[in-house]
Amino acid sequence: MRSARARSTPTPQGIPRPEGQIVAEAFDAVDIIRTKRDRGALSTEQIDWLIDAYTRGYVEDPQMAALAMAILLNGMERREIHDLTMAMIASGERMDFSSLDAPTVDKHSTGGVGDKITLPLMPLVAAFGAAVPQLSGRGLGHTGGTLDKLESIPGWRAELTNDEMLEQLRTVGGVVCAAGTGLAPADKRLYALRDITGTVEAIPLIASSIMSKKIAEGTGALVLDVKFGSGAFMQEFERARELALTMVELGRDAGVETRALLTTMDVPLGLAIGNANEVRESVEVLAGGGPADVVELTVALAREMLDAVGKGDADVEAALADGRAMDVWRRFVVAQGGDPDAPLPVARETHTVVAEADGVLARQEALPFGIAAWRLGAGRARASDPVVHAAGIDLHVKPGDAVRKGDPLWTISADDATRIPRALEALEGAWELAAPGTAVPVPPIVRERIA
Known part of the structure; x- marks a missing residue:
């Protein structure tokens, strides 16, 4: 049996450097900086x-x-972005899942407020015989991390060896775990640097960062959920579309069947924002219920993932209704040390905001709600900070819903009552009630498909 143990890939130079020996460098960093400063294109050899x-x-x-x-x-040409991506892949290891009998397919989201889609999506896709190797991360700032959410489940562990990952893909059909340190180590250094130098928004760097890890992961197909709107990383639709097109091209250049959905993130996704409460909501979806928008996006992405591996006729709604996806979820949780029946954490302190008059919720901006949840303890300001799994926000209404005076709008939860005032402060001006009977247009979740 072939192992999923990652294969080491030589560095682009491949030149041994004995201790104390000076080796002449092929290029000079200052010359490369000047070339790009003056809007020139870097050669493949320079990037390597x-x-x-x-x-x-x-x-x-x-x-x-x-x-x-x-x-x-000044941007980069498509060839430069491709070369940058491949050089970052070559800086580390590549996973190999070719010993699996099932086709492999993964999903990546650019992140948003209340985005818990991985949790119901992975078991739903795995229920149809696809293998889903979902290497995920932790949250930073107002966007939540999939691993943080799952660690709300008592006993669940994110760290798996490559052999454990392979065995779980074979027996369960899906895995959600932390990416190993050997995948695209150059990207890990550059990612941290971008975060403190005001260069996070560079599309060539975003695209190469995401795709270097996904290609190195070894999946055969990939579906991208590229979000736009006030709560998304890319707020403007056209820039989100440019990013999606760039990543789809990078994937296909590398032999990975890649497609993307452009989805809205002006309003929080679902009714739960946090960690434990997002797990609860995900389980509701797997049980055949849950908020309509979460179900809609989960189903849309599942269809794309299954179609990408030749299973386009799968009835994904039926797998949510009849319990097949829930069965995979329970096996997945147990396989990673968790108890699917254990109670999830509950916050010690809560505060409910109520409507001061009759009306219709006309506006509910995603970003302030994400910041409020972060201030309650659901997120972290530094990578080393802990998260409070019970902290977060539960929404009782979404835009277009009618309310009466005194009806609950949302409940905020924290373990420390002193966090609540700052969370409420973040929500000031982030929502609006219109007069009763006001028609509030609700835009479609999926704006465009790129395939």
Whole structure:
């Protein structure tokens, strides 16, 4: 049996550097920075050297920061973005799932407020015989992390070996776990640097960051959920579309069947924002219920994932209704040490905001609700910070819903009562009640499909 153990890939240079021996470098970082500063294109050889030299520490953070800013301002050609992605993949290891009998397919979301779709989606897709290797991350700032959500489940563990991952894909059909440190290590360094240098928004760097990890992961097919709107990383539709097109091209260039859905993130997704409460909502979806928008997006992404691996005739709604997806969920939780029947954490302190008059909820901006949940303890300001799994917000209404005076609008939860006032402060001006009977248009969740 072949192992899923990652294969080491030589660095682009591939030159041994004995301790104490000085090896002549093929290029100079300053020349590369100047080229991009002056709107020139970097050669494949320059990019290969740059990423290798950055990974081994020859190119230092200030130099890479300068280049990242030049890329933000001046962009990159498609060939450059492809070369950057492949060089970051080559900086580390690649997973190999070719020993599996099932086709592999993954999903990546650019993130948003209340985005818990991975939780019901993975078991739903796995219920039809596809293998879903979902390597996920933790939240930072107002966007939640899939691993943080799942760690609300008592006993559940995110860290798996490659062999454990392979065995779970074979026996359960799906896995959600932390990415190993060997996948695209150059990206890990560059990602942290972008976060502190104001260069996060550079599309070439976003696309190469996401796709280097997904291609190195070894999945055969990939569906991208690229969000736009006030609560999304990319707020403007056209920039989100550019990012989606770039990533689809990168995936296909690397031999991965790749497609994307452009989805709205102006309003929180679902009714739960946090960790434990998002797990509860995901289980509701797997039980055949749950909020309509979460179900709609889960079903849309599942159809795309299954179609990408030749299972386009799958009746995904039936698998939610008849318990097949729930069965996979329970096996998945148990396989990673969790108890699917254990009570989830409940916050010690709650505060409910009520309607001050009759009306219709006309506006509910996603970003302030995400910030409020973060202030309650559901998120982290630094990667090393813990999260409060019970903290978050439960929405009782969404835009278009009618309310009467005194009806609950949302309940905020925290373990520390001193966090509640700052959360309420974040929500000031983030929502609006219109007069009774006002028609509030609700835009479609999926704006465009790129395939």
